[in-house]
Each structure stands twice: as structure tokens, then as C-alpha cells.
């Protein structure tokens with residue numbers, strides 16, 4: 001099991017909570033139908049998950065996280081938004097505890113770059129999607145920026161070393 005390097009400090013959860021379905025996964029929204037069953041893998045504090053649940057009023061959204069830590073924030077957010085067709089549970093993308101073909105849409109946002117074996121993660125996501133369903137990811141293949149700044153290069157080198165030392169795969173490629 002790899003360890004999520006950024007951890008779930010309140011500052012990290014705050015940054016993730018800025019994300020909405022509209023600002024983070026607009027590419028997926030036209031494919032969502034009201035009765036769909038959706039799985040959000042690595043859902044974090046659940047703001048994208050809750051937005052997706054609102055789009056499937058006669059369907060359901062399940063959010064999964066490998067640790068319980070961010071799920072408290074996710075459940076509170078769903079309660080605040082009065083969204084009830086949603087549940088959150090602990091689970092690992094490398095070995096999802098769902099039967100084959102359980103979901104119409106299996107989704108992840110910014111997750112596979114943090115896991116030990118992204119290809120195994122993709123296999124599992126595909127396995128639990130129904131035939132003809134959708135497996136949707138928005139991920140980083142690698143990190144780059146301009147202008148080149150020594151302090152950011154130093155940060156990236158440190159991030160890579162720590163992430164690899166903790167079992168992650170921070171540069172999964174496309």
C-alpha cells in the first residue's frame with residue numbers, strides 16, 4: 001500500500017474542497033444521465049462527488065478513499081448540501097470491493113499519480129464499470145511549469161523522492 005504524500009491535513013482538504021464538477025471535470029458532465037450509478041475513486045473531501053450525485057437524482061454516487069480521514073469532511077459536505085443519494089466508504093483502488101460491472105461511470109480526479117500501481121488501479125476501475133459504461137480520469141502525467149524556478153525544481157525533486165520512498169508512483173506518464 002502506498003501512502004498519500006500530501007496527507008489529509010486541513011490545508012490539503014481545504015485546497016481540494018475548492019474543486020467542483022464544473023471547474024474540474026467539465027468534460028464528463030455531458031455524459032451523465034439522471035439514473036446513473038457512479039463510483040468516485042479517491043474522492044477526498046467529496047466536493048466533486050456531491051456535485052455528481054446532484055446530477056443523478058434517481059441514481060447513486062459512491063465515494064471511496066483508502067483512509068477514513070477525508071471522509072468525515074465528505075459526509076459533512078453531503079449533509080450540508082442535503083444530498084442523500086450518496087455514500088462514502090474506505091477502499092483501495094488497487095483492489096476495489098465491488099462486483100464486476102457494478103457502475104455506469106467509474107471516475108477519478110487526480111488520484112492515480114498518488115498510487116503505487118496506476119495500471120492496476122485502471123484495471124480495477126474498468127472491472128467494476130459495466131460493459132459499455134464509462135471509465136473517466138483527469139490526471140497528471142508529469143509536472144512542468146514556466147518560468148523555470150530553482151525553488152520549484154527543488155520542491156519537485158523533494159516531492160519525487162519522498163513520494164517514491166513511500167511507495168508512490170508520482171510520474172505515471174500518459
Ligand SMILES: C[S@@+](CC[C@H](N)C(=O)[O-])C[C@H]1O[C@@H](n2cnc3c(N)ncnc32)[C@H](O)[C@@H]1O
Nearest residue numbers: 004016042043044065066092093109110111115
Ligand atoms: C489529490 S487528492 C484528490 C481528491 C479528489 N479526487 C479531488 O480531486 O479533490 C488524491 C486522493 O487520492 C486518495 N488515494 C491515495 N491512494 C489511494 C488508493 N490507493 N485508493 C484510493 N484512494 C487513494 C488520497 O487519499 C487523496 O484523497
